[in-house]
Amino acid sequence: MSPQEPLLDASRARRLPVTVSITRRVDGSRLAEVTRWVQSGVNLANTYEGFLGSGWVRAHADSDEWHMLYRFADADTLEAWEVSDDRADWLYEGRELVEVSRVERRTGIEGWFDEPQPGVPAAPPRWKQAVTIWLGFFPLSLAFAYLASTFVPGWHTLWPLATVLLTTLCLTPVMTYVLLPFVTRLLQPWLRR
Secondary structure, X not given: OOOHHHHHHXXXXXXXXXXXXXXXXXXXXXXXXXXXXXXXXXXXXXXXXXXEEEEEEEOOOOOOXXXXXXXXXXXXXXXXXXXXXXXXHHHHHOOOOEEEEEEEEEOHHHHOOOOOOOOOOOOOOHHHHHHHHHXXXXXXXXXXXXXXXXXXXXXXXXXXXXXXXXXXXXHHHHHHHHHHHHHHHHOXXXXXX
8 A cells, every 4th residue: 555545535534425414402481582593594604615515404393402404515515505604694593592402523434324315415225335334344353363362372262252342442444434435435436317
């Protein structure tokens, strides 16, 4: 691997669509104002390059928690919106109406298993997800089995439950934080086709 490859991967990752999920607590006595404020924010975001859509939902009519999703074409267009004076002014206008309680950003595989949301592109088909996971998991498992049996004396004589436990404890973080994001970025054109 050349020194430039990690930079290319980071550059590719910045070009993936980004979904932001925000939970806000709303002043229930001012629903009409909140609704107008929300719609003005959606209208404003819609004027920014890369905006792919948004949606607001409540768990039920009396809920004071409103959940918002919005999506931008990539990290750069999202950042342009998030650091804009327009957004800062809009948030300032809503300071007495809502309070943010949670924010999440999703790219790549972590958003695959969510329920489809209006305005958000659908996850790849399950069979493509399975192929992607297998392409990361098989070589990692093979390498781990070879290394463990070569360098850990008596590995093959351990109780099967112990070997499976140790294997999954070691490989799950590597799969989650290293291999799956890498394989997902690598296969992105195929996954979204």
